[in-house]
Amino acid sequence: xxxxxxxxxxxxxxxxxxxxxxxxxxxxxxxxxxxxxxxxxxxxxxxxxxxxxxxxxxxxxxxxxxxxxxxxxxxxxxxxxxxxxxxxxxxxxxxxxxxxxxxxxxxxxxxxxxxxxxxxxxxxxxxxxxxxxxxxxxxxxxxxxxxxxxxxxxxxxxxxxxxxxxxxxxxxxxxxxxxxxxxxxxxxxxxxxxxxxxxxxxxxxxxxxxxxxxxxxxxxxxxxxxxxxxxxxxxxxxxxxxxxxxxxxxxxxxxxxxxxxxxxxxxxxxxxxxxxxxxxxxxxxxxxxxxxxxxxxxxxxxxxxxxxxxxxxxxxxxxxxxxxxxxxxxxxxxxxxxxxxxxxxxxxxxxxxxxxxxxxxxxxxxxxxxxxxxxxxxxxxxxxxxxxxxxxxxxxxxxxxxxxxxxxxxxxxxxxxxxxxxxxxxxxxxxxxxxxxxxxxxxxxxxxxxxxxxxxxxxxxxxxxxxxxxxxxxxxxxxxxxxxxxxxxxxxxxxxxxxxxxxxxxxxxxxxx
Amino acid sequence: xxxxxxxxxxxxxxxxxxxxxxxxxxxxxxxxxxxxxxxxxxxxxxxxxxxxxxxxxxxxxxxxxxxxxxxxxxxxxxxxxxxxxxxxxxxxxxxxxxxxxxxxxxxxxxxxxxxxxxxxxxxxxxxxxxxxxxxxxxxxxxxxxxxxxxxxxxxxxxxxxxxxxxxxxxxxxxxxxxxxxxxxxxxxxxxxxxxxxxxxxxxxxxxxxxxxxxxxxxxxxxxxxxxxxxxxxxxxxxxxxxxxxxxxxxxxxxxxxxxxxxxxxxxxxxxxxxxxxxxxxxxxxxxxxxxxxxxxxxxxxxxxxxxxxxxxxxxxxxxxxxxxxxxxxxxxxxxxxxxxx
Numbered sequence: 001x002x003x004x005x006x007x008x009x010x011x012x013x014x015x016x017x018x019x020x021x022x023x024x025x026x027x028x029x030x031x032x033x034x035x036x037x038x039x040x041x042x043x044x045x046x047x048x049x050x051x052x053x054x055x056x057x058x059x060x061x062x063x064x065x066x067x068x069x070x071x072x073x074x075x076x077x078x079x080x081x082x083x084x085x086x087x088x089x090x091x092x093x094x095x096x097x098x099x100x101x102x103x104x105x106x107x108x109x110x111x112x113x114x115x116x117x118x119x120x121x122x123x124x125x126x127x128x129x130x131x132x133x134x135x136x137x138x139x140x141x142x143x144x145x146x147x148x149x150x151x152x153x154x155x156x157x158x159x160x161x162x163x164x165x166x167x168x169x170x171x172x173x174x175x176x177x178x179x180x181x182x183x184x185x186x187x188x189x190x191x192x193x194x195x196x197x198x199x200x201x202x203x204x205x206x207x208x209x210x211x212x213x214x215x216x217x218x219x220x221x222x223x224x225x226x227x228x229x230x231x232x233x234x235x236x237x238x239x240x241x242x243x244x245x246x247x248x249x250x251x252x253x254x255x256x257x258x259x260x261x262x263x264x265x266x267x268x269x270x271x272x273x274x275x276x277x278x279x280x281x282x283x284x285x286x287x288x289x290x291x292x293x294x295x296x297x298x299x300x301x302x303x304x305x306x307x308x309x310x311x312x313x314x315x316x317x318x319x320x321x322x323x324x325x326x327x328x329x330x331x332x333x334x335x336x337x338x339x340x341x342x343x344x345x346x347x348x349x350x351x352x353x354x355x356x357x358x359x360x361x362x363x364x365x366x367x368x369x370x371x372x373x374x375x376x377x378x379x380x381x382x383x384x385x386x387x388x389x390x391x392x393x394x395x396x397x398x399x400x401x402x403x404x405x406x407x408x409x410x411x412x413x414x415x416x417x418x419x420x421x422x423x424x425x426x427x428x429x430x431x432x433x434x435x436x437x438x439x440x441x442x443x444x445x446x447x448x449x450x451x452x453x454x455x456x457x458x459x460x461x462x463x464x465x466x467x468x469x470x471x472x473x474x475x476x477x478x479x480x481x482x483x484x485x486x487x488x489x490x491x492x493x494x495x496x497x498x499x500x501x502x503x504x505x506x507x508x509x510x511x512x513x
Numbered sequence: 514x515x516x517x518x519x520x521x522x523x524x525x526x527x528x529x530x531x532x533x534x535x536x537x538x539x540x541x542x543x544x545x546x547x548x549x550x551x552x553x554x555x556x557x558x559x560x561x562x563x564x565x566x567x568x569x570x571x572x573x574x575x576x577x578x579x580x581x582x583x584x585x586x587x588x589x590x591x592x593x594x595x596x597x598x599x600x601x602x603x604x605x606x607x608x609x610x611x612x613x614x615x616x617x618x619x620x621x622x623x624x625x626x627x628x629x630x631x632x633x634x635x636x637x638x639x640x641x642x643x644x645x646x647x648x649x650x651x652x653x654x655x656x657x658x659x660x661x662x663x664x665x666x667x668x669x670x671x672x673x674x675x676x677x678x679x680x681x682x683x684x685x686x687x688x689x690x691x692x693x694x695x696x697x698x699x700x701x702x703x704x705x706x707x708x709x710x711x712x713x714x715x716x717x718x719x720x721x722x723x724x725x726x727x728x729x730x731x732x733x734x735x736x737x738x739x740x741x742x743x744x745x746x747x748x749x750x751x752x753x754x755x756x757x758x759x760x761x762x763x764x765x766x767x768x769x770x771x772x773x774x775x776x777x778x779x780x781x782x783x784x785x786x787x788x789x790x791x792x793x794x795x796x797x798x799x800x801x802x803x804x805x806x807x808x809x810x811x812x813x814x815x816x817x818x819x820x821x822x823x824x825x826x827x828x829x830x831x832x833x834x835x836x837x838x839x840x841x842x843x844x845x846x847x848x849x850x851x852x853x854x
Binding site for chain 2: 314316335336337339340341346348353354355356357358359360364368369371372377380381382384424
């Protein structure tokens with residue numbers, strides 16, 4: 001935008017900003033989530049909120065969306081002091097939020113969800129025809145390839161995300177809040193979303209955008225406000241700020257490098273998947289090998305079947321044909337427990353959904369896969385002392401914050417939850433690791449820690465399969481990459497061949513044809 | 514959140530300590546306090562040593578069932594057939610005991626043992642069928658246990674024709690129903706053993722830990738290499754076995770085998786668990802609190818008897834209490850959510 005780097009505030013332009021927060025404080029029992037935070041949003045800009053998990057971004061946007069009442073400070077909307085009573089009230093002012101956690105009813109159709117709470121009626125009855133027409137108009141306008149009559153339960157996560165976004169666009173918008181909207185979108189869908197954002201900007205909509213991805217900040221941000229520990233740190237111009245400066249502002253310390261240098265020493269073949277086809281049709285005729293002491297990337301779009309390859313090896317997805325040879329033995333179709341006992345560990349992508357038991361303590365989660373092993377359990381009874389010691393030791397090793405292992409996982413920030421998830425693999429002997437999207441929704445500080453964790457494993461001689469939709473991750477951490485497309489193997493790239501253009505090329509190869 | 518140390522402690526609102534006590538302890542202490550105060554005011558006989566012992570003895574039957582129920586609840590299900598299990602155990606146990614006693618009047622002890630084993634087997638079998646349905650065929654616990662409740666009750670009635678089963682050795686009732694050691698009734702000893710067993714199971718064994726894990730997140734448990742089906746199966750099997758023990762002790766107290774006992778057990782057992790802070794969504798609950806929850810319900814019933822409240826109205830009170838406990842639990846969840854937001 002026009003002005004140079006403005007640290008804090010910036011001289012107000014002629015018109016008052018669309019939305020201004022003045023000293024907003026939000027306190028939860030035991031935690032000061034927001035501490036006198038200032039923020040302003042102009043019409044027609046994309047304002048990125050940047051900060052580590054637990055910095056207060058979520059609290060801030062839920063406050064703006066009307067879900068929380070602040071304990072102190074004022075909100076000005078179009079220059080008027082405004083109290084937001086509820087989400088409904090905020091929405092009636094044109095403030096709409098798309099949260100990471102969806103507010104969709106799976107058993108209803110797309111159109112029913114789109115107008116949930118604002119159904120079009122005629123004479124007291126639903127005007128289904130008008131509803132259907134409006135829904136199709138909105139979807140067409142947004143360019144989302146969805147059928148209005150489809151049930152949401154049958155949609156993929158990316159498609160559900162589109163419905164959620166469409167919901168925000170259904171009425172007149174003045175402020176649009178997007179919380180990591182691209183985390184489950186494919187490249188093409190992301191492009192589409194960014195085009196929409198551009199269009200919304202033209203219409204004078206102010207957009208608050210939360211992301212951890214540098215590339216997105218580069219692409220769409222106008223200004224960036226950095227929060228740390230619930231406090232306002234700075235507002236900077238997106239054009240003039242460097243990546244390192246942003247990381248510094250966010251973490252309050254210097255970060256030299258996100259990706260560590262890794263010494264690869266490929267040894268014996270550990271995993272040898274031969275012509276694998278899964279029973280659910282997500283993978284067909286895929287062969288990969290992973291050796292000890294290397295990190296092999298498995299790249300591809302969302303839904304390309306890359307997760308399923310690993311899940312089939314781990315005995316979670318049924319194998320229809322082909323063989324999984326691990327450590328020289330045919331392990332096709334072995335159960336998760338058997339694979340674990342052979343030292344094969346799968347770290348799932350969605351920690352809330354299938355990674356962690358959120359309501360139980362850190363200790364119980366860390367030891368869950370290892371509880372039957374002699375160091376944690378005798379013939380009949382658990383060795384609780386040893387378990388507690390182990391948990392504390394792992395918490396220390398991974399720098400869990402706060403280091404209280406008896407707390408429920410739910411009460412930790414996303415990055416620390418991810419650490420607990422990783423710790424599960426350290427509670428037992430593991431020689432082969434599969435990381436499935438290990439850094440989704442994780443702040444940069446934790447990300448660096450996770451990458452170093454993976455590097456250490458590899459350099460200690462473990463075999464690592466890294467499944468990721470995050471391209472830089474694939475490019476910087478692996479020494480060999482397989483690219484999948486729609487359940488099939490597209491390419492294998494080694495060493496210097498691993499470039500952005502090469503990998504991306506295979507992402508879409510046949511789509512154009 | 515990362516920041517535990519709060520800077521703004523001074524203006525923290527005063528209402529908080531009550532909220533925090535509520536979140537930490539649940540509804541139970543509050544309810545117990547209210548109940549004791551109210552019933553002490555209503556009846557002079559309530560707060561006497563004898564009556565308290567009476568309450569404890571009467572609560573034992575529910576305590577055992579509630580602990581079994583707790584296992585099903587921990588895994589994210591529930592067991593509506595516990596009442597039927599009690600009835601079936603009673604009928605099968607009494608029939609086996611009585612018919613064997615009629616054939617061998619000199620071998621009373623053996624008859625008692627056989628009767629007890631038969632009863633336990635019958636009750637555990639219902640639990641096993643529940644477990645197979647839920648764990649293997651993915652039938653919802655609601656339908657599975659409701660269906661089995663009907664099946665079991667039908668069998669119990671069919672076996673007896675609705676008539677109580679008489680003819681058990683007197684020693685059975687004398688020892689297990691009315692017996693006392695050092696002034697403490699036998700059922701209380703049995704319950705104490707089971708409480709201890711449950712405590713050890715849930716806190717010191719793998720299976721116990723797996724119950725919590727499976728109820729908390731079954732997918733994460735499966736990916737951690739846990740045999741989730743076996744865990745589910747064991748929960749319902751043990752639930753059936755616990756209800757069967759309760760059924761046998763009740764039979765000893767009544768000195769007859771009855772097909773018509775235990776009808777109110779599913780409700781009361783779930784109520785005891787929920788009041789004791791067991792989450793209906795699974796994964797959370799403590800044995801001690803469940804025992805207190807069961808004793809609380811016994812206390813209410815006893816207090817209402819002393820206060821001469823009609824028995825029909827008593828069931829109304831129990832129902833209302835259950836609903837209130839669930840509402841309180843919801844409120845508590847909301848506070849917890851706020852605490853961690």
